[in-house]
Amino acid sequence: MSDADAALIPSSLNFPVIGIGASAGGLEALLRFFEHLPARAGMAFVVILHLSPKHESSAADILQRTTRMKVSQVTRPTPIEVDQVYVIPPGVELTMNDGYLRVAPSERAKGQHVTVDVFFRTLAEAHRERAVSVVMSGTGSDGAVGLTRIKERGGIAIAQAPDDAAHTGMPMAAIATGMVDIVLPAADIGQRLIDLWTNARQIRMPDAEKIGGFVAPPETQAAAQQAEQALQEIIGLLRTHTRHDFRHYKRATVLRRIERRLQVNRLTDLPAYRDFLREHPEEAGPLLQDMLISVTNFFRDRESFEALERDALPELVRRKQPGDPLRAWVAGCATGEEAYSLSILLREQAELHARPLEIQIFATDIDDRAIATARKAVYAQGIVEDMTPSRLRQFFMKDHDQYRVSTAVREPVLFASHNLLRDPPFSRLDLICCRNLLIYLDRAAQAHVLEMFRIALKPGGYLFLGTSESVDAVGSLFTPVDKKNRIFRVNPDLPPGRHMPLISDTPPAPQAGAFVPPRRASKRTGSERASFAELHQAALEQFSPPSVLINAEHEVLHLSNGVGRFLERASGEPSNNLLNNVRPDIRLELRTALFKASQTARSVETRLVERQQNGRQVFLNIIVRPLQQAESEPQQLTLVVFDEVEESMRANDGEPVDAARELLIGQLEEEIRQLKLHLQDTIESAETSTEELKASNEELQAINEELRSASEELETSKEELQSMNEELVTVNFELKVKVEERGHINDDLQNLIASSEIATVFVDRGMHVKRYTPHAGNLFNLIPSDLGRSLFDITSRLDYPSSRKTRPRPSTSCAPSSAMCRAPTAGTFSRASFRTARPRTRSRARSSTSSTFQSCALPRTRCVPARSACAWWQRPRATSRSSPLMRPG
Numbered sequence: 022m023s024d025a026d027a028a029l030i031p032s033s034l035n036f037p038v039i040g041i042g043a044s045a046g047g048l049e050a051l052l053r054f055f056e057h058l059p060a061r062a063g064m065a066f067v068v069i070l071h072l073s074p075k076h077e078s079s080a081a082d083i084l085q086r087t088t089r090m091k092v093s094q095v096t097r098p099t100p101i102e103v104d105q106v107y108v109i110p111p112g113v114e115l116t117m118n119d120g121y122l123r124v125a126p127s128e129r130a131k132g133q134h135v136t137v138d139v140f141f142r143t144l145a146e147a148h149r150e151r152a153v154s155v156v157m158s159g160t161g162s163d164g165a166v167g168l169t170r171i172k173e174r175g176g177i178a179i180a181q182a183p184d185d186a187a188h189t190g191m192p193m194a195a196i197a198t199g200m201v202d203i204v205l206p207a208a209d210i211g212q213r214l215i216d217l218w219t220n221a222r223q224i225r226m227p228d229a230e231k232i233g234g235f236v237a238p239p240e241t242q243a244a245a246q247q248a249e250q251a252l253q254e255i256i257g258l259l260r261t262h263t264r265h266d267f268r269h270y271k272r273a274t275v276l277r278r279i280e281r282r283l284q285v286n287r288l289t290d291l292p293a294y295r296d297f298l299r300e301h302p303e304e305a306g307p308l309l310q311d312m313l314i315s316v317t318n319f320f321r322d323r324e325s326f327e328a329l330e331r332d333a334l335p336e337l338v339r340r341k342q343p344g345d346p347l348r349a350w351v352a353g354c355a356t357g358e359e360a361y362s363l364s365i366l367l368r369e370q371a372e373l374h375a376r377p378l379e380i381q382i383f384a385t386d387i388d389d390r391a392i393a394t395a396r397k398a399v400y401a402q403g404i405v406e407d408m409t410p411s412r413l414r415q416f417f418m419k420d421h422d423q424y425r426v427s428t429a430v431r432e433p434v435l436f437a438s439h440n441l442l443r444d445p446p447f448s449r450l451d452l453i454c455c456r457n458l459l460i461y462l463d464r465a466a467q468a469h470v471l472e473m474f475r476i477a478l479k480p481g482g483y484l485f486l487g488t489s490e491s492v493d494a495v496g497s498l499f500t501p502v503d504k505k506n507r508i509f510r511v512n513p514d515l516p517p518g519r520h521m522p523l524i525s526d527t528p529p530a531p532q533a534g535a536f537v538p539p540r541r542a543s544k545r546t547g548s549e550r551a552s553f554a555e556l557h558q559a560a561l562e563q564f565s566p567p568s569v570l571i572n573a574e575h576e577v578l579h580l581s582n583g584v585g586r587f588l589e590r591a592s593g594e595p596s597n598n599l600l601n602n603v604r605p606d607i608r609l610e611l612r613t614a615l616f617k618a619s620q621t622a623r624s625v626e627t628r629l630v631e632r633q634q635n636g637r638q639v640f641l642n643i644i645v646r647p648l649q650q651a652e653s654e655p656q657q658l659t660l661v662v663f664d665e666v667e668e669s670m671r672a673n674d675g676e677p678v679d680a681a682r683e684l685l686i687g688q689l690e691e692e693i694r695q696l697k698l699h700l701q702d703t704i705e706s707a708e709t710s711t712e713e714l715k716a717s718n719e720e721l722q723a724i725n726e727e728l729r730s731a732s733e734e735l736e737t738s739k740e741e742l743q744s745m746n747e748e749l750v751t752v753n754f755e756l757k758v759k760v761e762e763r764g765h766i767n768d769d770l771q772n773l774i775a776s777s778e779i780a781t782v783f784v785d786r787g788m789h790v791k792r793y794t795p796h797a798g799n800l801f802n803l804i805p806s807d808l809g810r811s812l813f814d815i816t817s818r819l820d821y822p823s824s825r826k827t828r829p830r831p832s833t834s835c836a837p838s839s840a841m842c843r844a845p846t847a848g849t850f851s852r853a854s855f856r857t858a859r860p861r862t863r864s865r866a867r868s869s870t871s872s873t874f875q876s877c878a879l880p881r882t883r884c885v886p887a888r889s890a891c892a893w894w895q896r897p898r899a900t901s902r903s904s905p906l907m908r909p910g
Contacts, residue, residue, distance in 0.1 A: 042137030044159025046187025073748035074112030141167025166403025357395025385439030
């Protein structure tokens, strides 16, 4: 979808466009929403629903009854006009481009509803800060991904309150992103939109031309100065509450983000927002989230990722030998999509070149909330817009209405909180991915970050930036590989500089008159001398063997001088455990000695040959000594000493070796031989067990694959059923509205029939009585139990012997017929026969029971008689002035 987004043309509309996404239960919420909107709201509304492609939708007609704005269904490219409502038709995707709504056939698999996400994304790109998204009742998570894009572009995100929604899936998914600005019941959202639009046209801020939208500059010079002062105070308050400094962010970026908060809180200038921030410290959290803009998606700018996959990653993988580490850093990772995208690409390249590599990806950001989301590795179903179907199947697992990143992609990625402007970088990196972060920093901060990247990268390492970023701030530190897609390589001809943090956590300088406590001198003066105790301690540290103090969990508490040559940091997540940080060649002996010492509570010493020096062997004595502590001290401490000793005596240099010693050595060697044999047997047994476990594991994996396949099939069936249920709910609501309308019409007809003074009898094609009016009882002896009987079996007061011969016959015409009849005691009557029409259908029984007045109103339908109605009324005495209805037949 990113490629399509890049081709979108921004609209020039000067009014907000409100995108409303809903699904099951959404029509009811929409009715409540539009009932409280005036006819001239000054906005345009686009309604996106999950509709069944197999049925025509009457959603536009239903909404038209609740609002005086024009409601229309979009079937062709339509220009967006103010104070109009546009509704998506069934079976299509609706997009916005250059102020027009456009429809395209939906090619999504059944059960995948992303129509709301598709429209929200295009709305964000085309209408930017004048876009508003509203997520209402519905199941699933459609709209959650597109909503974040609108928030990134400066728009407003609103969600219906879950307790007000018939189905809470979509509103809850939107709220879970942390990007929703306002949560309200459906009936209150309309008035809030009007307030937002009214307030947006009253905002005044400095540099209004850079902010865009409807912002105007301050009216006077004094107001402009007050706004500047308020801006600095807002940044200071934000740093006080969050410990994040935004002084190196671009001024226009900071002003745009603050302007969003002015809209949400219905304020009009910076001094008012400064006062609001002082009175409501909790506002610092939402302001920080707006400043950080922690929004991204998988394979953002797909063309750039394809260039990285084509031009950089194959070269990185070819340089490596099997088992070598490949280290990458994703700076400003937001919610983790780009880090996982890079993990997918590196895994694919390693498999393509058949080189199993130790992939390590460090993903960092200063937004702790975004880091927590990234570690969960669970994303809304809208990511299908960014992913190819094959990658979606291979690297993601469906989890209800969300997708979970697979373990193989998630394990190489390590997330951490990190500030580029303050914290030191990672080192020995092959690739750095820092996209859409530098554009928010000023030039000095950009240069600082790029110099830091140069230090962190290995010679020949790659730098991958966003489409709007460059390395111009640091001259020739990097050479372009693909300038269009912002892929650069370290320039090996220029030596790296020295990295210094741009900002720090040091407190500001104290004000004049403030008390400053005296500092203790850190260095001695020349006249002072060290005491004998200090000299003795320094000598002990110099000549005593290196040692480590650890606790019962083997965590390092203190290190002495010189112990570093016995330690070696392992790759992966940092650990404070001694066993994870010693050299591999002494790890086994140290582990054994620690175990014996913990079991016996006594000192344990072990010796192993370390190296040859001047023809003599140098041994390493490892001494593990539990320390005696007071009973009140619960923690058990252990001292580990590493003592290197040189072989002090040779057999032919001194006196002969004692025979008893030789015998002891022989016994020990025999014991060692027996232990080796026993160890060999144990190893063989372990190998056999390992083979059996591998076979069992393969069987379990096959069973697991079968279960996963069955689970995927069930999940697919569940999605299809859920999709059908959403569509049926919408269709059911439309039918419910139609049934209510028919009920009202039927009630009106019943009242009309009951109140008329014309005797009317409704009969079917066989002249069986179906219904009659109360006045028909004056001419026929009709009672309620006569319904269904033939009219000719019922006696009447009419003298009309030819009635059987003149009864209505089947005809293709709906024209009525009339005749005269007489009653002995009531005078002369006129009889009229009316043949009602029905639509021609295959089922005759069904058409014979159709409503008389409804079927006659159907246009362009061939009519055949379905029922007959006979009406009698008394002929008036004066016929010369009679109306057409009463003239003689």
